[in-house]
Amino acid sequence: MAEGDLELVSAINELDDRSFLSLCFGPSVSIRTWLLNNAGRFQLRPSLLFTVFLGFTKDPYPYVRKAALDGLSGLGNTVLEDDTLIEGCYYRAIELLNDMEDCVRSAAIRVVITWGLMLAAHSPERKQHLSDEIFVNLCSMTRDMNMKVRVNAFDAIKRLEIVSEDLLLQSVSKRVLSIFKGKKSLVQCSTEQLEMLASDVAGTFVHGVEDEFYQVRRSACDALFNLTILSTKFAGEALSLLMDILNDDSVSVRLQALETLHHMAMSNCLKLQEVHMHMFLSALNDNDGHVRSALRKLLKLVKLPDLVTFQSSFYGLLESLESYPQDESDVLSVLFHMGQNHVNMVDSIIKDVFEQIDPTSEGKLGFDSVKVIAYIVLAISAPVLDNHTLRIPPRIFSYAATLLGRISHALGDIMDQSTVFAYLLQNSKHIGLSDLGFNPERAPCSPTSGSSVNDIPAIASLKMIPGMVHEQRQKDDDAIESIKTILLKVQDIWPLIQSGVLHEVLRTLRFCKETLGIFTYRTDKYNGALAFTLQYLKIMKLVAKVWNLMSSKHSCPCRIGEWGFLLGKLERGLKELRSRFIGFSKEEERHILELMLVTCTLRLSNGEVCCHLTTMRKLSIIASNIEHLLKEECKEPSTFVREVQRSLSNIGIITPKAPCSSPEFRELLKSFTLSHLEISEKLEHIKAELISDNDYEKPLYFVPGLPVGIPCRIILHNVPSERKLWFRITMDNMTSQFIFLDFLSLGGCDEVREFTYIVPFYRTPKASSFIARICIGLECWFENAEVNERRGGPKRDLAYICKEKEVYLSMIHKG
């Protein structure tokens, strides 16, 4: 069907229950498939949808079955009260696990888990039983020949909350366990059936983690995530499996395994044993930085069983430190944590090597070697928890003071520099200051304020120091304080906007922006909040301009173009504001939504006809979002929101013929007032850096008509793994091409991912040279799919998260 045809689209939007059904039951298979796939677009009753979907799972055409199943799993959110219906749907999906077509089996798995869990939630007394049943069914799908089916099966297993221990144990053994032979207590069925059941489950995870496709292996590791908590015995078996995966050739699989291990350690079911140590520690030497860092994160938590493993971990860390000096601070931090977790083991290690550390005894170790620092950090870690200071020679603490810069840098996540220093002094006070035994010249300088900290007089006057080392923190506090003040000020300008003093408003906003500029990029902690505020100011500027135009528009109709342009900019800005930050509080989210509501109303108030329907629909979606948020917070809606809701309910179902007039919307806007925005400090800014060392002088070469690869260096900040990224490559501002960026497979952790990627550009023109503009866009999670659907491109609107980069390309010449 032609998506671009506006008339058709609006005609489709009007489809009601009856015509939907009659089309569905018509003989054309493609129409049926399309309708089922797009059923969500029409306002149909959920019960009707359910009946249609469930019925069409019997269709002889596989794509119809798949569409019906997809529809059913999408229906999962709507609450059906009737157990029988849920059960019927769930059992139908189980039947379809046997389908001949891969895509149907895949879809059936999703329905089994969604509806199975729903059924379990409806009948709590059968929950255990049902969970087992779902588990067995899903396990039997993990040996499917199709990769996607297997991935889906493991993804579904992850969603289970409870499974019997026997079944779990069977899933990590390929042989049928003796507990299943001749045992009848689990469920009431014969030995024969029980063994069949066991053979379905047998070795699920063993096969999963040695699968050919990294996607399956990753999903299998992920599936273990929640299950390990259920049984200690199973956790032990799973641990052995996960240890083996640390040897996997795919980085993303190794990282996933470590994440699962980390989760196990957090929930206290990680019992490391000596047999695991070889694999475990060899990952410390992994050449991928993220794997090493994930493993260290794990080591901070792990409880090691005995001295031997403790020692081997310690030496493992030392070894890794030698080959990867860049990890120093993190390794030291791990040592500190390990020391805190295993106080007694630290004692015995330090006792052995103390002689070597002590420079007075002329041991073999040089004072400045990394190894000594490692020992010292380990040594000073112990007394933090209990005051066994006497067991660790106090002199070590004074040595540590000389390395303050490096140590405090490493321990940045636990305490700041002054605390470290005070702590070291506290513990070394048993010896006189004169005994400190280091001379100022040899002391390495600390990164922040080298002069004051290592001066001996400064040590004497402890009071002065906190001021110095608190500088950074102070800067951070300043930033957040001024952000808060500015936001207060922004609220004050609302009356100005309403009264139409545009000039004054813009001046105030400019001033705010300049104030913030002082802090830009000087604070680490509140970068997100800062970026947010800047964007917010920009939006306020646009709002002010649009508002001004609206009030003056009667007199000047020729400015309609500007009006549309500004509104578009405002919409984009808000979209960016909403999608490029993570960690919003409910209040912030509501504030943004309210601004979006205003923008929609502004657009409607103009009386433009072209996009009337979509804007109306958007309006109602945003309004219901706000309502939902308010309900969660148990708060009353603002006057404006209430007014909008009222007029929406007056209009009723949104159809092109629905009565509504632009003056009415203009009336609505009068009830809007800007409320104060309380900013939360934890905001994170999603952004990307795109670097390519290509310029006018050094163009990339291409052959017209053939694809060309554009090598780019990409750094992603704070992109959550569930979001989708796209490259947009535009040429001549005319044609653009979208390339999906599967950044998950390229490794890295959520906060910062760094990698090189070769972006393919397919439609090279017949030109001797041209400029392509590359940009990375983030798919908005909230935008509805119907708004934008490009073939092969992103399904939702994009918010661009980096500056557009120009790439120069030149045709290759022979000879």
Next chain:
Amino acid sequence: MAIDCLVLGAGQEVGKSCVVVTINGKRIMFDCGMHLGYHDHHQYPDFSRISDSRDYNTALSCVIITHFHLDHIGALAYFTEVCGYNGPIYMTYPTMALAPLMLEDYRKVMVDRRGEAEQFTNDHIMECMKKVVPVDLKQTIQVDEDLQIRAYYAGHVLGAAMFYAKVGDAAMVYTGDYSMTPDRHLGAAQIDRMQLDLLITESTYATTIRDSKYGREREFLKAVHNCVASGGKVLIPTFALGRAQELCILLDDYWERMSLKVPIYYSAGLTVQANMYYKMLISWTSQKVKETYSTRNAFDFKNVQKFDRSMIDAPGPCVLFATPGMISGGFSLEVFKRWAPSKLNLITLPGYCVAGTIGHKLMSGKPTKIDLDKDTQIDVQCQVHQLAFSPHTDSKGIMDLVKFLSPKHVILVHGEKPKMATLKERIHSELGIPCHDPANNETVSISSTLSVKAEASSMFIQSCSTPNFKFLKRNLNDKIDSSCKAGVGGTSSLFIRKCSGLHFKHLNRNLDAKFDSSLSCGPELQVSDDRVKEGVLVMENGKKPKVVHQDELLLFLGEQEHEVRFANCRPVYVGNLGETHVMNCLSRKSVWLSQLFSKLSSELSDRNVQNLGEYLQVESFTLSICSKENCPYRTTNRIENECAIVFCCCSWLVADEILAWKIISILEKHDLGST
């Protein structure tokens, strides 16, 4: 129609795989291998059994070779050039590339070393290869008008494939050798789910269940790493194709990850040539190798270099791949002699070594001295590590494949007899699929799907293209229902997916009989869409078969509708109702009927009981008062106290039999007089 399967080789043994299958009249030979353990006429399959006249060209439609191992291809040159088969031969591209190498290598060994008379020449091999038609994976080949074949990836070795063959509606799969778990360089077998009448599968490890490959890899890497870390040398004797590449990738990857600098060498010779083939045939390797191919060919080993003889005694640690695999001679023996005396060094051995080789001696116990010949004795001090890597699937893999494909019959080949018997039993009992393990030269006949070409009536076509689903709400018996609903404490059985297909009926029925599981725990709500089932195939002599819709069947045949009704005339005790004597016969009847009506309505509250004046009706069940003296449906004629008895004539359709008997039992218990 039937599928006949004549096993010429690899029946209850390993070696000379050769199966001739006749499907709907087409004959296909799968594999044409030789037995390496024999040197007489047992070496080759007994081709004469295919055709008495020895005219193989008319007897066979085609020959299909699954992979290049000698026990699957060894007799091919002999069969084509000496026996004179000229028809098409199908194999995958890599097999076609590597087969002549293998055959020529074997021919040389036979002629040069053993001095045997050659059964085929180099020219024979070249001539034979000219008849080969190469196929790609999942490419459907129309061998002739009726016969279709298609290759699926089988893992095992480079280019190994499973073959699907279809004639009419009869379809089968011959697996050849396959592996269900991937290794470092080859993927796992991959096949679509299809309707199959027959699956012929290998069963080398019919009873073994292997542990995770990670464990084996870990042990191997640990042993190698420890050895080189302490300054020792590692000798890895392997064959040129397959294992060598896998271990190379494994080590190269590990070296890369651990940033090890110790050199890895491979001895020149066949390995170089083999690596070249692997590099070219990259699309036949595992997913991982394919994925990284764009950045780097996994067979361009970064850390692997060529070895020079002069380096044998060079100091320092190293890892060396050398041929042949069992240290039976050649370069690996030469190196072994030099390196065995040092305690630091390590020798890794393949999983299987032929008796008589040094490898075999090392495996059986830990000798300190090995006599090479009369004069030389090797002092063995080095460590020995045994590799347990195998490219064959284990029994779990076989079961998984059979379960996935759910064919109607299974035939096991390529395995050891006692183990095959165990597996056969398992397939039969656990999956409910009839399974056979024929010996050599035995024929197994199985029935296959019969296909009929038929016209379809327009009404049927129309009803097929219109969706027509119904929801059935099963009315569960109250008693069973409560037991199901009250399934607390694990008293109900799990609803597990069952493979569809006829062959499962036997199993399901078994289960049903025992636990009534399908009755008590099937879902209450079921969907059905019977549009195809509503078709009826009509075959008349002299006319084309035709499919018509069930509603138009009678019209089509020009027949009247017949109904078979069951009837029974039951006595009902009405008591001695004094006042009824007064009434006439007609009104008496209606009184009784209305009494029965109220009784039945209260008993069968969930049914629609109707009183139609003359008779009562529930679904198709009807009941009327019988006034005949000799009703033919009456079973009990002699009744005491006749005046208190009235006869009720009941009749019903077979579909409502249960209901009918329920009503009758209600009637029997009933005493109208007491009400």
